[in-house]
Amino acid sequence: MPLKPDSVHIWRTPDGHHYLHWETSDPSTAVDVEPLDTAAAGAAEASALPPGSPGRVRVSGLAAARRHFFRLRDSHGTEVVAPARGLGLPGGVNFRDFGGYRAADGRRVRWGYLFRSGNLSRLTDEAQHMFAGLAIDVVCDFRREDEQASDPSRLPKDTRRINLAITPGSQGSALYGARHRLTGAGSMAEAMRDINREFVRSQSDRYAALFGHLLEPGNERVLVHCAAGKDRTGFAAALVLFALGVPRETVLHDYLLTRHYFDPVRELSRVREKYDMHHLEDEALLPMLQVDESYLGAALAAIGENYGSVEAYLDKALGVGPAERAALAARYLES
Numbered sequence: 238m239p240l241k242p243d244s245v246h247i248w249r250t251p252d253g254h255h256y257l258h259w260e261t262s263d264p265s266t267a268v269d270v271e272p273l274d275t276a277a278a279g280a281a282e283a284s285a286l287p288p289g290s291p292g293r294v295r296v297s298g299l300a301a302a303r304r305h306f307f308r309l310r311d312s313h314g315t316e317v318v319a320p321a322r323g324l325g326l327p328g329g330v331n332f333r334d335f336g337g338y339r340a341a342d343g344r345r346v347r348w349g350y351l352f353r354s355g356n357l358s359r360l361t362d363e364a365q366h367m368f369a370g371l372a373i374d375v376v377c378d379f380r381r382e383d384e385q386a387s388d389p390s391r392l393p394k395d396t397r398r399i400n401l402a403i404t405p406g407s408q409g410s411a412l413y414g415a416r417h418r419l420t421g422a423g424s425m426a427e428a429m430r431d432i433n434r435e436f437v438r439s440q441s442d443r444y445a446a447l448f449g450h451l452l453e454p455g456n457e458r459v460l461v462h463c464a465a466g467k468d469r470t471g472f473a474a475a476l477v478l479f480a481l482g483v484p485r486e487t488v489l490h491d492y493l494l495t496r497h498y499f500d501p502v503r504e505l506s507r508v509r510e511k512y513d514m515h516h517l518e519d520e521a522l523l524p525m526l527q528v529d530e531s532y533l534g535a536a537l538a539a540i541g542e543n544y545g546s547v548e549a550y551l552d553k554a555l556g557v558g559p560a561e562r563a564a565l566a567a568r569y570l571e572s
Contacts, residue, residue, distance in 0.1 A: 240266065241261065246258045248322055255305065259309060267312055268311045271307065273306040273307065274303075319337060324352075326360060326368060327360070327364045328360045328364050329354060330466055332353075334351065336350055340566075344572070346570060349371070349458065351458075352458075353462065354466045355465045357390040368392060372458055374455060374456045375456045375459055376396055376399065377399045377461045378398060379403050379443065379461065380403075382402055419514070420517075425517075430534075433535040436469070441550075441554040447473055448561065461473045465499060465526065467495040471495065471532075471533065476551070479547045480562050480565055481566060495528045496527070501526030502519075508526060
């Protein structure tokens with residue numbers, strides 16, 4: 238099959254351009270791209286990008302007020318229809334849809350229902366308008382109360398918000414308490430693995446509450462977020478995908494996509510001030526702002542040590558047993 242359906246990656250940048258990337262089994266295979274909205278298609282301009290660019294095609298001229306789906310079709314008849322995974326909200330951080338993935342039973346997670354992001358305090362007026370167009374029913378905030386107070390989310394006033402703060406005893410206090418022992422990149426990376434272990438050992442009640450909200454009537458479209466949208470949020474998104482039967486390799490792929498959507502270098506000064514780590518060089522601080530397979534791996538290892546499997550953890554610690562997983566599948570997997 239020349240066009241690989243699961244390789245298609247589409248994202249929107251804050252300046253309004255859409256970038257489309259894909260893989261084919263034969264590099265010479267031609268792929269046609271078109272927006273599905275016929276009115277939008279008339280105004281759109283598609284430009285091929287040179288080798289080594291971040292996308293294969295850039296599409297410009299699409300209205301920002303709504304989300305756009307694209308059809309990719311190759312000469313062999315293989316066709317993929319998908320929207321942008323990264324929404325590119327101006328002022329947003331790591332804002333993306335974590336739908337579209339194939340579950341073990343062959344069904345796909347529905348697009349437009351499950352979102353993840355980092356800080357929402359800098360959304361522009363345009364971004365708030367775009368956010369409203371996503372029709373998100375509830376926003377679950379994993380930031381500590383002091384983070385929420387110092388950096389309040391800037392969302393449309395009728396947005397329903399749920400406080401699921403990951404409280405002292407885990408991420409924040411772990412870094413504050415250890416900051417004078419963190420002397421290099423290695424110790425920082427190990428601190429991040431410890432934080433991920435603590436999600437399992439001391440914060441399962443927060444993640445259990447998340448699933449309770451996901452299963453509430455009327456809470457179909459949900460956004461989960463924290464400060465960077467990668468650790469507390471990354472573990473949450475991984476658990477949701479696991480509950481929907483998405484394979485581990487795909488869950489890890491979504492987790493590591495933060496490398497595409499989040500620039501750690503731009504955040505160095507902010508976190509250096511936040512955690513009073515002025516004594517650390519950039520190289521030593523960067524692991525805090527990055528994602529690594531070993532970070533999520535540490536959480537999954539803690540699950541294995543304490544529960545035996547992710548399925549058992551979902552059931553015993555989070556109250557997400559067979560009935561709840563079936564209800565989640567009915568809501569979030571395409572029929």
